């Protein structure tokens with residue numbers, strides 16, 4: 001009888017241990033998320049941090065609209081510009097040291113490396129979700145066949161609440177009415193902006209545009 005009671009107490013304690021362990025893992029996730037949030041706040045200028053929070057919040061709105069994981073969308077948005085404040089020299093040096101390919105275009109315009117460098121850099125903070133890393137890596141140039149999280153981050157970057165350029169309100173309306181029409185309109189706006197400044201367009205963005213147009217025509 002006593003043995004039986006002891007056994008049931010032991011099994012109860014074992015269960016409790018298991019529950020405690022499980023909640024530690026969950027807590028650990030929340031804590032590491034918190035740590036990442038503190039890291040990013042420390043790493044950015046107040047303006048860029050505000051933009052990043054804006055992108056994270058808009059990414060959550062879009063994730064809700066599209067039925068995507070809101071936590072992942074938030075983190076991708078928050079971290080997307082983590083290397084945007086770096087100097088050209090630091091971007092080039094980091095890329096070289098970490099085996100990040102700087103194509104001819106990026107060698108000439110190293111600011112474009114902030115996306116790929118950012119995706120490598122956040123791994124030091126423990127961010128290892130491949131979808132989030134890809135969303136950071138591709139948020140500036142785009143490419144054909146972007147994943148949903150990459151598209152969300154790309155769009156959120158251009159229409160977050162802090163953006164005030166002419167036409168942004170209309171873009172927000174289009175995105176919320178039909179995300180894919182909105183994506184096309186956002187890409188059109190940001191490509192036109194670069195062309196208007198008479199700047200060259202990265203080849204990945206040309207392919208991205210051609211893909212988007214094809215998609216919109218059902219090709």
Ligand SMILES: Nc1ncnc2c1ncn2[C@@H]1O[C@H](COP(=O)(O)OP(=O)(O)O)[C@@H](O)[C@H]1O
Pocket residue numbers: 084109111112140141194199200201202205
């Ligand atoms: N697809 C592209 N091709 C060539 N240059 C680009 C492209 N996208 C952005 N740029 C240029 O890179 C710089 C930084 O881009 P980005 O970080 O997206 O702008 P912002 O600081 O407005 O968010 C800008 O000067 C922009 O003109």
